[in-house]
Each structure stands twice: as structure tokens, then as C-alpha cells.
Amino acid sequence: MGLTGGIGSGKSAVARRLVELGAVVIDADLLAREVVAPGTEGLAEVVAAFSDRVLDADGALDRAAMGELVFADEPARRRLESIIHGRVRARTVELTAAAPPDAVVVNDVPLLVEVGLAPAYHLVVVVRTEVETRLARLARDRGMSRAEAQRRIAAQADDARRAAAADVVLANDGALEQLHAAVDALWRDRLVPFEINVRHRRAVRMDQVQLAEPDPTWPQQYARLADRIRHAIAPDDLRIDHIGSTAVAGLAAKNVIDIQLSVPSLAEADGVLAERLAKAGFPALPGQWWDSPRPAGSGRWEKRLHGSADPGRPVHLHVRVTGSPGWRYALLMRDHLRADPDQRAAYLALKRELAASAPDVGTYATAKDPWFDEEHLRAEEWAARTGWRP
Incomplete structure (x- = not known):
């Protein structure tokens, strides 16, 4: 399953609930950090492409400096993505193969729609939240100014583009309990039986015409x-x-x-x-x-x-x-x-x-x-x- 949603949508809350229910969650953001950690080939290639000005005092990638460098520079951003994305995909394949044979594996990918990954999954779930709610969350939880939050939201796919890629849309404008109830129902009614059917090569049949x-x-x-x-x-x-x-x-x-x-x-x-x-x-x-x-x-x-x-x-x-x-x-x-x-x-x-x-x-x-x-x-x-x- 692919899981995505815009910044501030609450995608991480959905991922945490799925872990509690028994899913194996592979977080693309964490992998993106892992593949450019100090001492990795990924970090060496980033430095070769952008110089050591993207390193902090400890020799680790300064993500804020890197972000400022590539945010408004399309060729630079694509160069960075070419270094990171292939390594993240390879690591994802390794972790998926290591999961139990009856696992529901969830790829938590912020830019799933933007990089065209939707067809690779059995199911794509999008977390959708109204922009004003997202702006308030980004200010409260990440200390972002309204202007910076708006800039980050505008840089990602909009709701219509995400909805076109989504098999399931989870609305997250209410209380956390409401979101958990929706995730629980998705797990019980769709994800678990879907996994069983895929593993046993079993198709859904309709016996009555409605x-x-x-x-x-x-x-x-x-x-x-x-x-x-x-x-x-x-x-x-x-x-x-x-x-x-x-x-x-x-x-x-x-x-x-x-x-x-x-x-x-x-x-x-x-x-x-x-x-x-x-x-x-x-x-x-x-x-x-x-x-x-x-x-x-x-x-x-x-x-x-x-x-x-x-x-x-x-x-x-x-x-x-x-x-x-x-x-x-x-x-x-x-x-x-x-x-x-x-x-x-x-x-x-x-x-x-x-x-x-x-x-x-x-x-x-x-x-x-x-x-x-x-x-x-x-x-x-x-x-x-x-x-x-x-």
C-alpha cells in the first residue's frame, strides 16, 4: 500500500495507527535521511554535486541549507532527487522483501504522486485535510510562518491531483479519534482481506446483480x-x-x-x-x-x-x-x-x-x-x- 498526503495533512498519524494495527511501515523520509547519513556514498555524491557548503559543523547533511539551495532551483532539485530516490527505492525493496509473507506493507511516501509511484502499489491511500487546517498545524507543530507553510504546500501536488491517484481518501479535519476509526475500518474491511486474497490468488466475486x-x-x-x-x-x-x-x-x-x-x-x-x-x-x-x-x-x-x-x-x-x-x-x-x-x-x-x-x-x-x-x-x-x- 502507498500512503501519501500533503504536508500537515496528518499522514504520520495514519502511519502510526497502521503500525499499531500490525502493518509494516516503510517511511521514505527516514530512508531519505539514512541514504545520505555521514559516511555513505549518497552523502559523498551530494557533496560532489553541491560542495561542502551543504554540510553542518559535524559533517552531516545540513537539510535546511540543502532545502534552501534546491527549493527554487528546478535543475538542482532534480539532481538531488536523482541521488536520493534510487537509493531509497533500493532500500524499500530490501525492507519489503524482509517483511513477513502475510504482512501489509505500507510505503509512507510524501511525494508519491509527484514522482509517479502510484501504479507500483496494490492500493494508494491519500490523507486529505483542508488547507487552513494544515496551515494551523504547521504553525503549531513545526513553528512555520504562514508564508513558509503556504510555500511548502504550493510546491506539492494539489488535492485534485492526489485524489486522481487515490483508491482511498481519508479525510482528516476532525478529531484524532475520528481518523483512527476510519483507519481501523480500512484495515479491517479492506487491507487485511486484500492481503489474504493476494497471497492466496483469490478474486472477489459477485453472485447477485445489484x-x-x-x-x-x-x-x-x-x-x-x-x-x-x-x-x-x-x-x-x-x-x-x-x-x-x-x-x-x-x-x-x-x-x-x-x-x-x-x-x-x-x-x-x-x-x-x-x-x-x-x-x-x-x-x-x-x-x-x-x-x-x-x-x-x-x-x-x-x-x-x-x-x-x-x-x-x-x-x-x-x-x-x-x-x-x-x-x-x-x-x-x-x-x-x-x-x-x-x-x-x-x-x-x-x-x-x-x-x-x-x-x-x-x-x-x-x-x-x-x-x-x-x-x-x-x-x-x-x-x-x-x-x-x-
Whole structure:
């Protein structure tokens, strides 16, 4: 898990509570000090880059002097980061590997969003606090002037950018007891079962259909998941698409993000790729999987299906061969429904009717087949008329 938040947000209070609950917390700030401690290669490289004016009387790094030197100098700041960040990452890997196999490992990283680390974690938690509250805390706890605190806050990512990277946002404008209650619930309801599911390669399943009203954040949630998948399968560079009802604005849907991963062959999907996805929290669902062919009776469209180990974010990850009928159909139906408001409304009415009368997932899916058989013909006519390509 990645944990972050702006200066003065109370991120450290969340980290301390997670330690009390049993998490292994790796503090990037502490590691950043460790890798430039006296006698380290890191400190020697800093001095070589910036001279000994950044040392105090005892030969240690004068962090205040270093901060003043690089704060308003972008090239200098990037040079310092190039010295420190790689060493912090290497040390983080060592500490993570040393944690117990059933540990929830929390990386406490102040600049997690700024340096683009979010896709590397199973889950990203952001602590968010109103700016005025943060300014008051920085004055009270760190003795900062208002101007200095404002300058530090402005130098970091804003709330909107952090929220875009966050799977969970913890509000921290109230009492400490309220924050602890939110952290405790996150630990109990999401982090612990998530860890168990990742370790046992177990995906979250939904047995009953419950339609959620259209959620404008579904595309943003997909984007985070896609970034995580892309990071997991690197260096492979495979196409990833948001498909299904959550990819069509205005449609109510099961609160499951459908994603399509394009592969050269299913044989390749079954090897190293499946293992990388499982480690990233997207384990393969057992059994054989295929799509209902259109038109009916034209043979099974085989695929692989992965789910999500995260109990807070169900996912169906459809792994299909690029250019195959099922692959093309998923993209065609998504784009056709996006383009045709009448058919989108008809599909929404059908979904609501079936969810009420056939709430079992299997029955619900089968009951939609006749409508999709007809809709497929309309979609093909639309594709021919508009020149659509996948």
C-alpha cells in the first residue's frame, strides 16, 4: 500500500495507527535521511554535486541549507532527487522483501504522486485535510510562518491531483479519534482481506446483480487500474481498454469495472503474464471462460478471465486475443452504445428489468442474450455506415 498526503495533512498519524494495527511501515523520509547519513556514498555524491557548503559543523547533511539551495532551483532539485530516490527505492525493496509473507506493507511516501509511484502499489491511500487546517498545524507543530507553510504546500501536488491517484481518501479535519476509526475500518474491511486474497490468488466475486447508478468516477477508477496493470506487465506493452457498461456514460451497471487486455495469443496469457497479474492483485479466475458468440451458434469465443483481489474494487479483466471476434465485439458494442442514445436507453431499461426479476449473475447474463443478438446486427450496420474500426 502507498500512503501519501500533503504536508500537515496528518499522514504520520495514519502511519502510526497502521503500525499499531500490525502493518509494516516503510517511511521514505527516514530512508531519505539514512541514504545520505555521514559516511555513505549518497552523502559523498551530494557533496560532489553541491560542495561542502551543504554540510553542518559535524559533517552531516545540513537539510535546511540543502532545502534552501534546491527549493527554487528546478535543475538542482532534480539532481538531488536523482541521488536520493534510487537509493531509497533500493532500500524499500530490501525492507519489503524482509517483511513477513502475510504482512501489509505500507510505503509512507510524501511525494508519491509527484514522482509517479502510484501504479507500483496494490492500493494508494491519500490523507486529505483542508488547507487552513494544515496551515494551523504547521504553525503549531513545526513553528512555520504562514508564508513558509503556504510555500511548502504550493510546491506539492494539489488535492485534485492526489485524489486522481487515490483508491482511498481519508479525510482528516476532525478529531484524532475520528481518523483512527476510519483507519481501523480500512484495515479491517479492506487491507487485511486484500492481503489474504493476494497471497492466496483469490478474486472477489459477485453472485447477485445489484445495479449501481451511473458513477462519473468510473473512468477515473479504470485509469488507475489500467496504470497498475500496465506497470505489472512491463516490459510488455499491450493494449488495455475500458469496456462494458461502466465505460458508457449514463448507464447503470453492476459496480464492477470491466477491462480488456489484448494479447497475441492465449498461450502467452497463461504464462508469465498471468503470474505478473496475480502478483499485482488481478488473479486468474479458475475454470474455462468464453464469450457468447454473435450470431448465436457460430462457435465459442475463448478468453481468459481475471478478477480483483481488492474487496473494495471488483474487476473483470477479460484477456482476449487481439483481432479475435470477442475482442472486436467488446469494443464495437461499447462504442455503438456510446454513440446511440436510443439503444443506450433501451439497454438501460432491460438491465433494470432483469436485475429486478433475475438477480442471479448467471441468469442475468443469459437473459440479456436475445437483446444482444439483435443489437449486434444494429451495431454492425452502424459500424459499416460510419466506417468504425476497433
